[in-house]
Amino acid sequence: MSLVVVGSVALDTVETVVGTRERVLGGAACFFSVAAMQFTQVKLVGIVGDDFPEEYVTLLAERGVDLAGLDRAPGQTFHWHGRYADDYSSRESLATELGVFADFSPELPAPYREAQTLFLANIHPELQANVCQQMTHPRLIGCDTMDFWINGEPKALARTLSMVDLLTINDEEACLLSGEHNVIRAARGVMRMGPKYLVVKRGEHGALLFAGDDIFALPAMPLDRVVDPTGAGDTFAGGMLGHLDAAESVDVASLRRGVAYGTATASFNVAEFSLDGLLSASRADFDERYEALRQLVSF
């Protein structure tokens, strides 16, 4: 078993009602990796500039993330600067400086191509499709995307969706992609475009999983303190795909468990800035949170 993730590695400047952090480790591939590494061997594909702090490389490497696919190029690392509303109901992007990420053209190192599981974080759908074709025999390909590609690259995205098994998007994106208002009808529309499995992420309201005719719904973990929601969706995907890569098979039961592990994982992430919440949690903490979720919904 092994899990390849392709996506951004970033330095984030984040302002919330709790405080501000400048140029801390972020990016979808990092959030995903640090979540998934609790469950399986993770191989990261990304690109950073020559300003990327060595301590972050060391941090990921020491945690066991395979960085053979992390490219270093002359220039600046992708930098995102965002500010959250005091009630976290919205956020504003103050700066999005792509830097070397603008020329990201992911090439998988040879050993990566044999991996069992692939996750395509939110990048240009053409790049996502290109990565799919580099894999030799993946058991499961997961994929994220966003309104920017749904609106701007519908043809490229349609091609990518025909190549992936699992799509993880939020409810607004599902409605936008399908042209439906109702999330259940939206899900059916999205699945007709290719993915066998769909996770609709609803933030503090939890997630819906669609697998064939099966529907699974799980609320988010109720938290009385949210510090930084950045990366919640990526850590959700990391927990879910990490569990699925380690699972004997991909079926409704393991997918449902995967959503629960994703939910548990994301709940640690949003409780601290950057990756701090995940990095201070152990696999035992994840398992305990997973059981707390089971208790949360039991009647």
Place this chain on the structure above:
Amino acid sequence: MSLVVVGSVALDTVETVVGTRERVLGGAACFFSVAAMQFTQVKLVGIVGDDFPEEYVTLLAERGVDLAGLDRAPGQTFHWHGRYADDYSSRESLATELGVFADFSPELPAPYREAQTLFLANIHPELQANVCQQMTHPRLIGCDTMDFWINGEPKALARTLSMVDLLTINDEEACLLSGEHNVIRAARGVMRMGPKYLVVKRGEHGALLFAGDDIFALPAMPLDRVVDPTGAGDTFAGGMLGHLDAAESVDVASLRRGVAYGTATASFNVAEFSLDGLLSASRADFDERYEALRQLVSF
């Protein structure tokens, strides 16, 4: 066991993307009664004008709702006219004609005062408190309210909240009432005002139950067709309080089951106009939906 509900009996004109219905049976007390009567004996307290169609009286009576507390007064029945956005994300009140409901001053018939359970639908908190004092030995008093009273009658509402056991409000109301952004902290703030139990209703995102330190979360039933959300909160309360009135005791286990029955009940209500969805469902349908909810969240 028996359950008294005090609240509005109305004629609703409802416009949705599916169609329009004029002056159909509505009002919180009716929605609540038709939901709760699947579980227990319901006694209604309300007021209607001399324009109230006899067929609606017959309909409620034939279903077993005790109407000894339904007052008839000269004048018009409460009429609400609303229009829902095509995606049901919002609604606009086009007319709210209180009619005889403006002078509603609920007096419980003697046999009602012995009831085990009381539900105070959304009316002036002073009237709610007055009804509480008419009960001889209620086991459980549930209560609803809205932003209008939270903003306009905070002192009267505080007094009412000190007299009730269970409050059912939506997340915006919980935040408004407590002055907190975070729903968990909001819930704690609301419970400090009196209610031992709190249900935070989140529409299509389900409901949260707080009982002491226990938190229960249940998603709504995923529906691919919503016709008319009017009365969803009242039918939720009806299913929940109906179950609790019939239950041996009010504790975390029966409260959790109550939320599931409330969720099941509301899902039938929103699938048709007025009370049609509830009236065409049987207790067996409710039990089947309850089991479907258990399956929906199982992992």
